[in-house]
Amino acid sequence: xxxxxxxxxxxxxxxxxIGEAYLLNHGVAEISMREISEDxxxxxxxxxxxxxxxxxxHLREVRDQIPGDTALDISEFIDTHLLMLEDVAISQAAxxxxxxxxxxxxxxxxxxxDELVRVFDEMDDPYLRTRKDDVDHVVGQIQFVLAGxxxxxxxxxxxxxxxxxxxxxxxxxxxxxxxxxxxxxxFGGPLSHTAILARSLGIPAVVGIHQATTxxxxxxxxxxxxxxxxxxxxxxERILYHYRERITARQKREAxxxxxxxxxxxxxxxxxxxxxxxxxxPEDIEITLENRxxxxxxxxxxxxxxxxxxxxxxxxxxxxxxxxVKGLKGIPITIRTLDLGVDKTTGSMSDSGCMPxxxxxxxxxxIRLCLKEPELFLPQLRAILRASAEGPVRLMIxxxxxxxxxxxxxxxxxxxxxxxxxxxxxxxxxxxxxxxxEIPAAAIAAKAFAKQLDFLSIGTNDLxxxxxxxxxxxxxxxxxxxxxxxxxxxxxxxxxxxxDQAGIPVSMCGEMAGDPRYTRLLIGMGxxxxxxxxxxxxxxxxxxxxxxxTDLQVRTETYFRQLESHTDSNALFEELFNPH
Ligand code: PEP
Ligand code: MG
Numbered sequence: 001x002x003x004x005x006x007x008x009x010x011x012x013x014x015x016x017x018i019g020e021a022y023l024l025n026h027g028v029a030e031i032s033m034r035e036i037s038e039d040x041x042x043x044x045x046x047x048x049x050x051x052x053x054x055x056x057x058h059l060r061e062v063r064d065q066i067p068g069d070t071a072l073d074i075s076e077f078i079d080t081h082l083l084m085l086e087d088v089a090i091s092q093a094a095x096x097x098x099x100x101x102x103x104x105x106x107x108x109x110x111x112x113x114d115e116l117v118r119v120f121d122e123m124d125d126p127y128l129r130t131r132k133d134d135v136d137h138v139v140g141q142i143q144f145v146l147a148g149x150x151x152x153x154x155x156x157x158x159x160x161x162x163x164x165x166x167x168x169x170x171x172x173x174x175x176x177x178x179x180x181x182x183x184x185x186x187f188g189g190p191l192s193h194t195a196i197l198a199r200s201l202g203i204p205a206v207v208g209i210h211q212a213t214t215x216x217x218x219x220x221x222x223x224x225x226x227x228x229x230x231x232x233x234x235x236x237e238r239i240l241y242h243y244r245e246r247i248t249a250r251q252k253r254e255a256x257x258x259x260x261x262x263x264x265x266x267x268x269x270x271x272x273x274x275x276x277x278x279x280x281x282p283e284d285i286e287i288t289l290e291n292r293x294x295x296x297x298x299x300x301x302x303x304x305x306x307x308x309x310x311x312x313x314x315x316x317x318x319x320x321x322x323x324x325v326k327g328l329k330g331i332p333i334t335i336r337t338l339d340l341g342v343d344k345t346t347g348s349m350s351d352s353g354c355m356p357x358x359x360x361x362x363x364x365x366x367i368r369l370c371l372k373e374p375e376l377f378l379p380q381l382r383a384i385l386r387a388s389a390e391g392p393v394r395l396m397i398x399x400x401x402x403x404x405x406x407x408x409x410x411x412x413x414x415x416x417x418x419x420x421x422x423x424x425x426x427x428x429x430x431x432x433x434x435x436x437x438e439i440p441a442a443a444i445a446a447k448a449f450a451k452q453l454d455f456l457s458i459g460t461n462d463l464x465x466x467x468x469x470x471x472x473x474x475x476x477x478x479x480x481x482x483x484x485x486x487x488x489x490x491x492x493x494x495x496x497x498x499x500d501q502a503g504i505p506v507s508m509c510g511e512m513a514g515d516p517r518y519t520r521l522l523i524g525m526g527x528x529x530x531x532x533x534x535x536x537x538x539x540x541x542x543x544x545x546x547x548x549x550t551d552l553q554v555r556t557e558t559y560f561r562q563l564e565s566h567t568d569s570n571a572l573f574e575e576l577f578n579p580h
Contacts, residue, residue: 002235003216007209008189008478009229010198016246017204017224019181021216021233022157024164024171031143034104044098048091048105051145056085058141062170077169077197084138089116106146113139133188137168161222163212172197182224184231186212189473198226206231257538261292265541267549273523275541276334276531278509282320285327287534292541295332297457297531298396298509299324301380302340314379314386321387332392334434334457334531335384337377339366339398361471366399371408381416389426396434396457400442406435406452438462438510443491446498456499457531460510464488483512484573486563489525493560496526507531519543520577524556552577 036044063078084090090112097108113135120132158179164171166187172194175183180203188194188207198205204226209215216222216233223232223243232239265273276297277288288296304312304320312320324333341360357363370377384395397409413433420427437443438459450456460483465472467487470480482488492508499506507529512518514532516539522530523544532540555576566572 002239003233005209005212005215005231005233007184007206007212007229007231008195009226010195010205010207014202014204015225015227015250016243017161017182017226018240018243018247019159019161019222019224021163021218021220021222022160022180023213023216023218024162024167031106031110033107035102036098036104038102041099041102044105045095047146048094048098048108048142051105051142052085052091054145055138055141056082059085059170062174078173080134081138081141081169084134085142090135090138106143109139109142109146133166136166137170141168141170161224163216163222165213167194169197172201176201176203182222182226183207184209184212184216184222184224186210257542260542260545261290261538263541263545265294265544267523267544267547269548269550271528271549273544274507274529275537275544276507276509276529277534277537278514278531279324279534282323282327284534285324289327289329289331291534291537293331293534293537295334295392296324296328297334297507297529299333299335301336301338305338305340311376311379314383317380317383318386321383321393322390325387325391325393328391330391332394334394334396335387336396336398336436337367337380337384338370340369341365361465367397367405367409368399371405371412374412377412378416381413382420385413385416385420385427385431386425388428388431393428394432394434394455396436396455398436398459399438399462400435400449401439402441403445403448403452406449410452436462436509437495438466440467440491443495446495447501450498450502450504453504455504456495456506458492458495458506458508458510458513460488460492460508460512463491463510464512467491483515483518484569486569489560489563492522493525500526505529514540516540516543517578520547520552521556521559521573523547523549524552524559524577 059078059082063075063082090109093112093115094105094108097103097111098105101108103111116135117132120135157175159181161182161184162175162180163184164186166185167175167183172183176197182203183194183198183205185194185205185207186209194205195207204224206224206226206229209231212231216231220234221240223230223235223239225231225243235243265275267273274294276295277284277291277293278298278300279285279288279296280300280303301317304317321333321335324335341357341363364372370380381395384393387393388395395413397406400406400409410433417427417429432454434455434457435442435449435453436457436459437446437449438461440463442449443458443463446456461472464470464481464483464485468480468482468485470477472481496506506527507513508522508527509531511532513522513527513530514536516536519530519540520543530540559572559576562572563569
């Protein structure tokens with residue numbers, strides 16, 4: 001009988017895969033406290049050091065095997081683990097415990113692991129909380145070696161669906177190189193390493209299926225539906241037929257879309273819609289150009305600041321921004337200023353010396369942090385402004401909530417410009433300054449923001465989270481995260497209207513913009529510019545080319561009129577905007 005399990009789907013471009021289950025068992029038994037005698041201390045330390053060395057050598061081998069065209073962030077996962085292996089926080093501290101407490105190597109490592117994980121668990125920041133996976137992965141690998149295991153490559157993984165409690169980045173990369181079909185893990189949310197890597201590597205994955213390694217049997221056929229977050233074990237012929245059809249249709253569609261890449265992004269009645277890309281790393285530029293984006297609507301700069309003790313200098317940032325400007329060959333780039341919370345800044349709580357925020361999503365985040373810490377903000381402003389001398393750059397401020405705050409930012413930008421002029425450093429004197437509308441207050445008061453800014457961009461990821469009071473990272477309440485909630489739609493509409501009235505462009509750069517199910521509604525609401533993950537550009541362009549803008553305006557009016565009285569607004573939405 002077919003078993004169906006629900007997890008969190010990682011919606012990669014390939015979405016569905018079928019393959020035999022390959023259960024990964026790391027085989028590390030429960031570690032319990034064991035003391036050693038005085039004369040065993042030196043031998044135990046050496047045993048520990050040998051295990052660290054074996055793990056390090058294995059990781060280096062993995063890193064050397066990463067193909068040259070793999071995104072930089074992927075090798076960075078491995079580099080982070082290599083650094084952790086050398087870090088005093090793990091290795092030296094464990095050696096200290098062996099020497100001073102006469103703990104066995106396994107137990108010393110376990111005690112140290114528990115201490116570090118406790119620190120991460122206390123952090124409110126969801127991204128940093130996921131970094132505790134790094135500690136677990138590194139400790140797990142050393143413990144595996146200590147238990148007599150050899151970190152080896154698994155053979156014959158081609159076409160298999162890997163089922164594991166969790167996967168280390170090294171395993172994920174090795175498996176991608178061996179052509180695995182999909183990943184299924186017990187742990188992990190949308191921000192987990194497996195999720196991030198699966199997305200970057202384009203491998204279908206479902207994470208967060210509790211007890212997956214006991215539910216599924218070695219060698220049985222699994223269907224992994226990364227779009228729906230479902231894994232089906234032992235599927236019937238009918239189910240298999242359905243999914244095989246989906247895979248074939250997907251492959252055909254990808255080929256079709258690729259053939260249309262050079263067609264204009266225009267509705268059937270001749271309205272041009274501008275499609276921009278969201279990028280996080282310079283590596284994303286290639287696909288942005290390949291998929292013919294009109295520009296970059298959101299360059300997230302947080303990655304420049306993560307996993308390092310000090311923020312990047314002005315010159316270091318300038319180099320990255322200039323490389324992006326040049327790489328984009330004349331299409332505009334919107335660089336968003338830093339959107340971090342205080343505890344994300346240095347990647348380490350102890351370094352920042354700050355208490356964890358009571359509620360980081362509502363705390364000292366993004367522009368609030370930048371205004372409080374000008375020494376963090378000014379080098380970035382200078383670097384962005386200086387990059388604007390070399391090509392079309394727009395500067396965008398995240399998380400604006402009030403006009404006073406906006407005024408403060410605008411003053412700082414003016415001061416920075418004057419300073420650059422005094423120093424005879426070049427910048428675009430007319431650089432467009434825009435703001436993200438992602439706090440409900442800003443969406444309601446969008447008119448006032450539109451008067452002072454050159455463009456607006458709607459950040460639906462945060463706008464939805466704040467409007468509906470649903471933490472976007474919290475698995476328990478994810479089902480309440482509803483882009484079509486009438487309150488969200490009213491705020492989006494209000495922002496579009498405000499920008500139109502002020503005569504400035506408005507874009508949307510949250511995930512909603514890159515989901516083709518919403519494209520028609522957004523166009524009907526008056527949106528003419530959208531920014532999305534570059535892999536979503538082709539499909540969105542195709543939707544746009546098949547729609548009639550004036551017809552969508554009528555449908556949108558109908559939708560808004562009936563929204564509150566209709567008992568099933570989702571059915572109404574599908575009927576009006578995605579009829580089959
Ligand atoms: C958003 O909030 O919609 C957005 C694009 O910004 P981020 O996801 O980086 O918070
Ligand atoms: Mg945001």
